[in-house]
Amino acid sequence: MPVALDRRTRLDADLRKVTMEDFLASAFPDLAARHGALVAQGVERLGAAPLAIEIGDRSWSFSAADGGLAVSPGVADGALVVTFDADQFSDWVQNQRSFNAMITVRELRYRGGDERDVSVWDSLWLTLLEGWPVVDDGIEFLDRHGAPLDLGRVLTPDDDPADVAHFLREAGFLHLRGWVDPVAMREVSQDIDRALPDYHEGDGRSWWATLADGTRRCVRLQDFVARSPRTAAIVGSDLWDRLRQTLAGNDDLVQRPVGGKGLEALIKPKGVVSGASDVSFHRDCHFGRHAYQCSGTVVGIAVTASGAANGQLRVVAGSHRVLMPVEIAKSRPYLPVVAVPTEPGDLTVHLSCTLHESTPPLVQERRVMYTGFGLAPRDAGATGGQALAELRERVSRILLDQGARA
Template identity: 25%
Template sequence: METTEDFDGFHERALPKRLEGDWGAVAARGSSGLPPLAFRLPDGRAYTYVPGKSGVEVVAGDGGAKTVVELDEALWRGLLSSMETPSGLILFQKAKVLSGEVSDFVNWEPALRVLYEGLPPYDPQAPLVGSDGREIDPSTSFHADDDPERMADFLRTAGYILVREVLPSNEVEDLLEAAEALRASARQGEPTSWWGKHQDGRTILTRVINGGSDPRIRSLLRDPRLLKIVRLSDVDLEATDTDVIHVLFKQSGMVFDGKSDNPWHRDCGLGLHKVMCPIMNGSLFLRSANRDAGELRFLPGSWQTAGCSVADQDSEIGVGIEANPGDFALHYGDGMHAGPPPRAKDGPFRSSVVFEFGPPGRRPEEGQEYYDMQMHDIDAGQLR
């Protein structure tokens, strides 16, 4: 929400004025079930958002808030301008939850996007309708030679697309060899790899983020077969030419840390949405992805909304894609997606190369790389 108002002016004039109209009812839907949330500045000034049946009331002070978050005015303005997020403020210790639960603040994120960005809340019951007015099947997959207009419309509507058999098996095997070499050379404590705790006490590598250091993996950024799929987007995007390319190695039995198994999130969920997006992430599958091996799930159509608060353990909602080696999935970073744990005890488990496509000319520090290199020693489980 663009405004020249300061902290007080926004809460006393700009936000109440917006909520007087029809948007008040929209905000009520977006904040339904959430406890009152207050933002307090270090000098004590504070305002509380109180959800109601027909709107959200803005109340001076924080006496009636269940959750009180202290932050400076610049960081609050970062929330307002979609440069900061609740998750990022907590993980990187920029804000303090003085009372209430951290999870309540995190669960407020979609409602804050309704209030601040003017986006509608995600409605999982809403039909997914293509440009021809017909409802589409969100589990549809494609092949590279299918009708590009139909593929583009699906991507535009759902926010993701799965394309089958993009790379042949011999190339996939070569890439898998490169991925395994990176796994073997990874060392715990280095920022180029992420590790997690297994339920049996072992520490296990879950991903490397220096995939671009291998020329075979880095060449995927310029592969015309993948770029053909990227060009289905209505937005002009190009690969971020960097060593920071993720290679995921799913594993069953991991203790939740928010990184080994991904809760529902968006790729700009730690911040920088204003300069990062639109962004798309591509997943090239080196091993199968399914419920047993570890799947990728999406909330269809969520990429053009404020999202919604979803329990981490709720892996039944949305759509799970079943992919084979050589398949390629592409999704908008603003769409909500998750990587729940594999259901099988024994592998092989999902392995995939993940890389980003963003606006032309964007610098690496304006994308996910900015946060990815800081996450190796951070336990995202503290957001629960």
């Protein structure tokens, strides 16, 4: 059965300082009763060691037992041990920041395991909090009429909107053609060239990468729509609003702001050796806040063609339905990996919960824009989203400064 877009279960208004003692006394018994069996299933299938949490001079271990999840004082034998301060634990246990977020910004302290172990427990813990299974042997990809879904299908405005909406919820992604005039992409590419001199490192509006020859290149232009009248016309058109309504189906999707950092033009050059340019498998919610804002739809507009030679989007179909750990997606995915080669003007759509990656260009650079549609707000006082956006910006600087790739 397709997954609903709105998977939000938490509100920023309910955030508070949570200690381990609070969590174990109030939330854990109910979570373990409802979702512990799913966690235990994931532990068995992924071969996960126990997880031990240290805070100050105290420690607790979580491990599978009797078909569920149990907690005990101290550090269990063979455990992955994560050391938190009080604020980090409070954020983590409320799905504000994940292990992945902390490890990416070089803040996570752990021992007794490697990055794969950390990634596995990132998924298992979210399984405990949200009941999102790590594995599901019964997953099928079916169209609205029960026939096998063609994961390579390209959908157009002439297709039944119900089929488009169903495909997105069933597979977690879409490849669309005919929603944007491909001829317009030449003008958009020229707008990128004209805009580039207005961006510089440290301006807070761009991301940069280092190439193999040592040069720095701007790879992400924020606030781009203000510099491209053609792009503004595309996202302000009636056809674009029809796309929003088609993707929404029976849900309520709204246009994300396209000014500021809401619409970004990306340049994918050859030979990147450091910086956040071609990002390996990840979810857009894998830094945290899945339970507060998922699922949004991320829409890529192909300015130039994409493919194996010049890089392309790849998605793990159905990964919004099972919580496959990111590190396993990179090495041994247990769902179909689908490449989405595009022509200029094609659109790609993926849910914020869908594992996806951008492969690096081998022959020539490519260009793409990203924007999207989000769920209608329900939490007027939300502040966590801004904190997560700031974290995302920090990541781009850390990777560049430390000579690392995403």
